[in-house]
Amino acid sequence: MVFDLLIRGAQVYAGEAAAYRGDVGVRDGHIAAVGSQLPAEEATEVVAADGLMLCPGFIDLHAHSALQPFVDPRLIPKVAQGFTTELINPDGLAPAPVDRARWTERRAYLRALEGAGPEEWSWSSIPEYLGALAAARPATTLVPSVGHNAVRDFVMGADRRAPTAAELEAMRREVRLGLEAGARALSFGLIYMPGAFAASDELVALAAEAARFGVPLMPHVRNESDGVLDAVREMIEVARRAGAPLHLSHLKVVGRPHLVEPLLAMIDRARSEIDVTFDQYPYGAGSTMLSALLPPWAHEGGPAATLARLRDPNARAAIARDVAQGLAGWENLYRACGPAAIVIAHAAPPRAADVGRSLAAIAETRGCDPVAATMELLTDTALDVTMIDHYASEDTVRAIFRHPLHLVGSDGIFGDHPHPRLYGTAARVLGRYALRERLIPAEEAVARLTARAADRLGLGDRGRIREGLRADLVLLDPATFIDRATYDEPARTPDGVVGVWVAGRSVWRAGTPSGARPGGVWREPRRAERPVL
Ligand SMILES: [Zn+2]
Numbered sequence: 001m002v003f004d005l006l007i008r009g010a011q012v013y014a015g016e017a018a019a020y021r022g023d024v025g026v027r028d029g030h031i032a033a034v035g036s037q038l039p040a041e042e043a044t045e046v047v048a049a050d051g052l053m054l055c056p057g058f059i060d061l062h063a064h065s066a067l068q069p070f071v072d073p074r075l076i077p078k079v080a081q082g083f084t085t086e087l088i089n090p091d092g093l094a095p096a097p098v099d100r101a102r103w104t105e106r107r108a109y110l111r112a113l114e115g116a117g118p119e120e121w122s123w124s125s126i127p128e129y130l131g132a133l134a135a136a137r138p139a140t141t142l143v144p145s146v147g148h149n150a151v152r153d154f155v156m157g158a159d160r161r162a163p164t165a166a167e168l169e170a171m172r173r174e175v176r177l178g179l180e181a182g183a184r185a186l187s188f189g190l191i192y193m194p195g196a197f198a199a200s201d202e203l204v205a206l207a208a209e210a211a212r213f214g215v216p217l218m219p220h221v222r223n224e225s226d227g228v229l230d231a232v233r234e235m236i237e238v239a240r241r242a243g244a245p246l247h248l249s250h251l252k253v254v255g256r257p258h259l260v261e262p263l264l265a266m267i268d269r270a271r272s273e274i275d276v277t278f279d280q281y282p283y284g285a286g287s288t289m290l291s292a293l294l295p296p297w298a299h300e301g302g303p304a305a306t307l308a309r310l311r312d313p314n315a316r317a318a319i320a321r322d323v324a325q326g327l328a329g330w331e332n333l334y335r336a337c338g339p340a341a342i343v344i345a346h347a348a349p350p351r352a353a354d355v356g357r358s359l360a361a362i363a364e365t366r367g368c369d370p371v372a373a374t375m376e377l378l379t380d381t382a383l384d385v386t387m388i389d390h391y392a393s394e395d396t397v398r399a400i401f402r403h404p405l406h407l408v409g410s411d412g413i414f415g416d417h418p419h420p421r422l423y424g425t426a427a428r429v430l431g432r433y434a435l436r437e438r439l440i441p442a443e444e445a446v447a448r449l450t451a452r453a454a455d456r457l458g459l460g461d462r463g464r465i466r467e468g469l470r471a472d473l474v475l476l477d478p479a480t481f482i483d484r485a486t487y488d489e490p491a492r493t494p495d496g497v498v499g500v501w502v503a504g505r506s507v508w509r510a511g512t513p514s515g516a517r518p519g520g521v522w523r524e525p526r527r528a529e530r531p532v533l
Pocket of ligand 1: 091220249250
């Protein structure tokens with residue numbers, strides 16, 4: 001056997017098994033042999049890996065990379081930490097399907113989280129979008145989800161009302177078309193627009209399509225703060241009623257640590273009725289669009305209508321009142337975190353100078369109330385602002401991390417001053433929490449980053465080191481592998497990543513991207529496993 005690449009003498013963490021010392025030979029993008037003393041003579045490249053850890057490529061279960069490849073397809077923050085596969089379109093937010101008459105509105109809404117993408121969006125349907133994305137040739141493999149918010153906006157626009165029977169049927173059809181095109185999850189973002197306007201019954205109807213394809217529901221639940229128990233209970237009920245698996249996105253409790261224990265207990269109880277997992281990014285701060293601080297009614301009608309309200313004195317007063325007093329059932333992130341704990345991560349001109357400053361500090365400089373300062377920021381930038389909200393202690397993060405159903409999603413958002421999770425997630429999970437602090441065994445951390453994540457998405461060709469699978473590989477130095485990204489200096493790649501390969505091709509070596517972009521887009525067509533009920 002002649003290999004394109006032979007990695008010799010590594011500690012092999014094969015996915016979900018005990019580590020062993022061995023060699024891995026790669027040929028034509030696949031793992032051709034796993035063993036000991038594999039012949040090196042005719043291998044094109046031999047990497048001596050004594051003392052190093054060899055893992056399957058990591059899988060990011062929550063990636064905001066849906067438009068980034070149009071800007072920089074090398075996806076450097078991801079490959080530099082060992083991610084070789086990313087699940088895109090989380091939080092219900094996707095660039096497709098999109099109504100051709102509304103794409104600039106949708107872009108304005110998504111921009112703070114996903115970036116703007118290409119100058120003009122050339123697509124409408126999910127398959128058209130996936131075609132454009134594949135043509136951008138991303139370095140990692142991007143696996144699509146169907147985003148409920150995109151589907152609802154495509155069918156109903158930004159209206160705040162229940163769908164008609166015909167609209168619900170049209171939404172089911174869009175979900176089905178996305179799943180047939182290869183999407184491996186149905187995502188919801190119930191604090192985002194217009195998904196926040198959907199009641200449980202609508203979610204159940206769409207979840208029934210996911211159930212037919214055997215793919216998980218991936219919700220950003222309606223409330224991650226005071227109302228987190230009700231919000232997670234709602235999605236457990238949706239999954240149970242629809243018969244679909246459930247994978248909760250970025251499990252957390254915003255500002256209410258006493259709710260962590262009952263939340264985990266509720267998930268444990270749900271295991272007897274549904275197939276449930278969750279992911280987490282290993283930090284005690286979140287990051288999302290600043291406009292998520294506004295009450296839901298302020299988003300009705302889409303971004304142009306939101307901006308009109310932000311310029312109207314009466315609507316501004318009503319927003320300020322609702323933020324100060326709260327609304328029943330609404331996740332009031334401003335109140336849960338407080339203006340001193342909310343820091344600007346990205347702001348479009350003319351407010352770029354506010355990046356890195358808290359809402360409290362900005363308000364003080366401008367001599368106004370922090371809620372008024374928030375509304376000014378949104379108006380000045382046409383909503384193009386991202387925040388980092390500090391909501392939990394490290395202890396709380398670790399309590400969730402230790403749970404056996406935990407998997408990993410970076411939730412990485414690209415930008416000038418991103419949340420450190422964009423660069424640090426995998427290295428923090430495996431390097432800091434497992435190898436250094438031993439919160440969980442290294443094999444367990446690798447399983448969560450690889451085999452279990454692949455199984456969750458039904459990606460049968462990756463996630464393990466085994467003959468015949470795709471040669472997505474990460475070579476690490478366990479003595480030095482650690483995240484270096486911080487809130488102050490977020491754009492720092494981890495230490496200790498020796499090499500990363502996607503489909504057998506090097507994408508990262510000794511601190512440098514190779515520039516290769518072998519990843520592609522997951523577009524394996526699929527048919528429903530079960531008929532319509
Ligand atoms: Zn989210």
